[in-house]
Amino acid sequence: MKKGVLLINLGSPDSTKTKDVRRYLREFLSDPKVIDVWFVRNIILNLFILPFRPKKSAKAYKKIWWEEGSPLIVLTERLQQKLQAKLDMPVAIGMRYGNPSIKEGLTELQQLGCESVFVIPLYPQYAMSTTETVVDKTLEIKEKFFKALKISFLPPFYNHPDYIQTLAQSIEKNLPESFDKLLFSYHGIPERHIYKTDRSNSCEIGKCCFKDENPSHATCYRHQCYKTTELVREALNLPSKKVMQSFQSRLGSDPWLKPYTDETLENFPKKGAKNIAVVAPAFVSDCLETLEELAMEGKEEFLKNGGESFTYIPCLNDSDEFVEILEKWCNEYQNNEETI
Known part of the structure; x- marks a missing residue:
């Protein structure tokens, strides 16, 4: 059974343009695992948050945007590339919100012949608005588009x-x-x-x-x-x-x-x-x-x-030390098909 790895991070707007930030915030804040109160999500989001916050957030993103794009996306891509260089199984990335999507990541791995995927939510601590929504969304996409694909998840590693x-x-x-x-x-x-x-x-x-x-x-x-x-x-x-x-x-x-x-x-x-x-x-x-x-x-x-x-x-980002522990955990999965 050919195995692969999917790194999932939060995500980011496609650009610092207000329209792209608004699209990203709409997807992010519409998630019932993020804003879990119906009234807030459906009324305040559309009447108060989305009409005004995207412009302010766009200015904030411009302050930290890199020439290559969103720092979070660029750093996740660098992490993927470094990890791929150390593993003999394919490594893809997906974002819970925005692009590239979780579906795109799973599609890439399936096209490379993977029958089993080790999903790594890049969140050390468990929360409803992070780990839980990633697991739920990944399983939802699997059931809809990749029924034969076997999925395993890395558990929260806050104390590992x-x-x-x-x-x-x-x-x-x-x-x-x-x-x-x-x-x-x-x-x-x-x-x-x-x-x-x-x-x-x-x-x-x-x-x-x-x-x-x-x-x-x-x-x-x-x-x-x-x-x-x-x-x-x-x-x-x-x-x-x-x-x-x-x-x-x-x-x-x-x-x-x-x-x-x-x-x-x-x-x-x-x-x-x-x-x-x-x-x-x-x-x-x-x-x-x-x-x-x-x-x-x-x-x-x-x-x-x-x-x-x-x-x-700084965060761990794509540091060699962080890559090494991800490599270790992925190899444990490959050898045992069990999460750590």
């Missing part, structure tokens, strides 16, 4: 020793010699998403994230974020007081996971943290949320409020 070691090494390599705080900024989600993905009905936000062997941990984004932070902190041998965690990119007025990154950055200097480093472990590829929201807007807000130095630590 390979990932923790690679992330810790990347941070250490970019960490300033002297800093007051290392901030782990994760993409935020509404609190209600935590309860919706809790199949054990045992989750209490803020009360059970650090309990051992809690069955809700398998699908709890908040727990998995804090676990990643703690494991990396231990790997770096940093004292707890030097490390903090926050959540960015909230949308709307409903409660999202706290503390919020923008408020945290604004308050750091007032609390004596004037030299900081920031990393975004919910992303493996740099994108709008890291390059513009954190490295530009976050830095500006921090310095404006009295901060002195701000170091943004």
Whole structure:
């Protein structure tokens, strides 16, 4: 049975033109796994978000756009090319939203003769709006167009020793010699998403994230974020007081996971943290949320409020170290046909 690999990332507009950004946002924000409240999705999206936000987002994308295209797409393509050079099975890419699509990625692998595909959602932590929607969409496309194709998924790797070691090494390599705080900024989600993905009905936000062997941990984004932070902190041998965690990119007025990154950055200097480093472990590829929201807007807000130095630590992107662990996991799949 010939096997292949499909790397799936979030996606990006085709260009920085407002019409392309609007098309991308419509697909992204119409996903019921992203905006899960019918009223918000169907009324506010069309009356308030899509008429105004695309123009603003287009300006933001222009600030970070590369000559080759969207940083997220370019970095995913580079990752695919490096991984392909190390494997003897085909590697394709697909985006959950935008182009190239998941269907295009599966079509490419099928045309190359693949009968089994190892799907790697490029999200370390599990969330309804990331891992879950990728799995659901991939299976939906399989049932509609590729019934005979066998699909396996890489599970969330937020606590996998390979990932923790690679992330810790990347941070250490970019960490300033002297800093007051290392901030782990994760993409935020509404609190209600935590309860919706809790199949054990045992989750209490803020009360059970650090309990051992809690069955809700398998699908709890908040727990998995804090676990990643703690494991990396231990790997770096940093004292707890030097490390903090926050959540960015909230949308709307409903409660999202706290503390919020923008408020945290604004308050750091007032609390004596004037030299900081920031990393975004919910992303493996740099994108709008890291390059513009954190490295530009976050830095500006921090310095404006009295901060002195701000170091943004890049995502793993197409680093050789990240390619190596993906190669290892893919070879395990090829040899055992089991995910790690």
